[in-house]
Each structure stands twice: as C-alpha cells, then as structure tokens.
Amino acid sequence: MLDKIEIVILSGFLGSGKTTLLQNLLAQEQQRNRKVAVLMNEIGQVSIDRNLLNDHTPLEEIINGCICCTSKTQLENALLTLYMQEKPDVIYIEGSGIAHPMEIYDACLSPVIAQNIIVKSIITVVDGNIWSGKHTLSLRIQKLLEEQIRYADQIVINKVDLLTSGQYNQIVEDTKQLNPHAMQHMTTFSRLNVVDIINRDQKSLLSHEKLHVTEHLHVSSLTYTFDKPINRDLFIKWLEQLPVSVYRIKGFLKFLDDVNSIALFQYAFGVPFFYREEVNLPLNLVIIGENLAKDLLKEQLNQLEQY
Numbered sequence: 001m002l003d004k005i006e007i008v009i010l011s012g013f014l015g016s017g018k019t020t021l022l023q024n025l026l027a028q029e030q031q032r033n034r035k036v037a038v039l040m041n042e043i044g045q046v047s048i049d050r051n052l053l054n055d056h057t058p059l060e061e062i063i064n065g066c067i068c069c070t071s072k073t074q075l076e077n078a079l080l081t082l083y084m085q086e087k088p089d090v091i092y093i094e095g096s097g098i099a100h101p102m103e104i105y106d107a108c109l110s111p112v113i114a115q116n117i118i119v120k121s122i123i124t125v126v127d128g129n130i131w132s133g134k135h136t137l138s139l140r141i142q143k144l145l146e147e148q149i150r151y152a153d154q155i156v157i158n159k160v161d162l163l164t165s166g167q168y169n170q171i172v173e174d175t176k177q178l179n180p181h182a183m184q185h186m187t188t189f190s191r192l193n194v195v196d197i198i199n200r201d202q203k204s205l206l207s208h209e210k211l212h213v214t215e216h217l218h219v220s221s222l223t224y225t226f227d228k229p230i231n232r233d234l235f236i237k238w239l240e241q242l243p244v245s246v247y248r249i250k251g252f253l254k255f256l257d258d259v260n261s262i263a264l265f266q267y268a269f270g271v272p273f274f275y276r277e278e279v280n281l282p283l284n285l286v287i288i289g290e291n292l293a294k295d296l297l298k299e300q301l302n303q304l305e306q307y
C-alpha cells in the first residue's frame, strides 16, 4: 500500500489570486524537495493557467466544466490518475472560481481512493476588492463567496494593496464572523508561507494552539470498509437516524437480498440513491460531515455487519 497523499484545496472566486498563490506554494514545495502534482479546474474552453506553471509539475486539467456538476467524476478520475502514475507527496487542486469548496472536497473522497489520501487544508483566497463591492453582485454569487469562506481552514485575504483601511478592517471582521475557526492571512499577490503553516508539526505547538489547529478543518470524513453483505432495511434505518451534520455519504455496498451485485450508494443532505452495479469493488463507504462522531459511526456500521 502506498503512503497517504496529501491534498490541498485552493478555493476562491474568479480572479482572486488562486493561481498566484499556487505559484508561490509550488516554489515553496520545491525548496522542501517534495513531489507535487496539480489538478486544475477551469471553466473556459482552453486552459490559461497551465502556462503559468513549470513543465516539470505533473498536471491534470478539467476544462470547460465546474466540479459541482458533471465534472465531479472527471475530477475523481484525474485524481486517481495522478495518484497512480505520479505518486506525489501532495496534490494541489485549484478549483474554478465558481466551485464550492465542499464539492471539491467531496469529489476528492472517491470511495476508491479515500483511504489513501488526506485532505490537509482548504485554503480560500478572498479578493479584498471584490468583497468590498460585493453588494453589486447577484445574491447567488454573494452566497458563494460566503460559502467559500465558511468551509476554509485557511483564509487568504488578498489584494490588500487595493484596500482602504476601512475596507481592510471590515473584511477582517466579516470573515471572522463567517468562519471563526479559520486562520486569516492578509496578503498582496498571495504572498505567504503557507506550506509551513499546513505542515507544521502539531506536537511542537503550544497546547492551546494545538487544540486550535485540530479544530481548523471542521469538516471531516470517515471511510469504513465492509467485509460482508448487510441487511438493507437496517441500513436504511441507520440512515434515517443520522444527524443533519452528516451531509454526504457515498460508496459501495452489498446487501444480503442481492449478494451477486453491488449497490453504488449516494446520499446527499438526507436523500439516498442506490444504483445496482455488476462489478466487483471494495465495499468502502465514505462519510462526510461536520464534527463527525467517528467512533459511534464505526460502531454502528460494525453492528450492521452482525446481522
């Protein structure tokens, strides 16, 4: 089994400074001698940003589609390709400016590779200038900007050079209110030493800081592997009692009433879907949510295997 590959998700609205940040990060990774791969998602028909990266960095691109719709499977496949072919230490995923960070997070956790990766950080770059004038944007875009901030564990407030001190203070306050857990960085041209922040050794931090760090990424995931078929009704009963903080589950199941096939299972915000598949895949179930009670969930899933 290969070592776990780190994933860092770069989120942020169009033009906020994600590619600029990525270039900075890649330079820092190079100094640390780590093997890096990049996955980019752009909405346009052609890739613009690839020219901004050096030729040695393995790159997969998903062009002309946003991860939140059909391109999600493409992202899963691209990630799998990078994982199998390049075996990097870390994969940076730059989402399109209109992608929701949770959609990217979700797409990373394909049941096929969820056990082999670890999402280290969700970094959202906020365009200070756009944020200050956000009332001129549609409500949908305003909501997206807020969501991109809400789900980050590192917030890079960029383009500080274009802000008045009043605007600067307002952004700091707004982002703190939307996401009190995240670390804030105020930057110009996305200049910050974030690699160290992502990789800092938690043991070396002061104890109060340690607690803070472990709480940063408040969205988490759990992968459970079933060894045998389970009872369908009991599984559905289990789903019905889940707290709303579990908002996504996906994976492969085998039910006692149909042991010759596999059920591809999808669950989003309380709504389950089962698709019958005639393939043989490991029975991995990935659960995504906020403040997951992992031990309890494992125990409950283990119980399902006892019937």
Ligand SMILES: Nc1nc2c(ncn2[C@@H]2O[C@H](COP(=O)(O)OP(=O)(O)OP(=O)(O)O)[C@@H](O)[C@H]2O)c(=O)[nH]1
Binding pocket: 012, 013, 014, 015, 016, 017, 018, 019, 020, 021, 049, 096, 097, 158, 159, 160, 161, 162, 187, 188, 189, 190
């Ligand atoms: N004035 C100013 N310009 C910046 C800053 N950071 C980035 N830019 C410029 O903003 C533009 C967009 O930056 P990118 O890094 O390409 O932004 P992006 O988020 O990758 O953009 P998309 O790929 O369209 O989503 C570029 O022209 C950058 O040079 C900053 O701090 N201040």
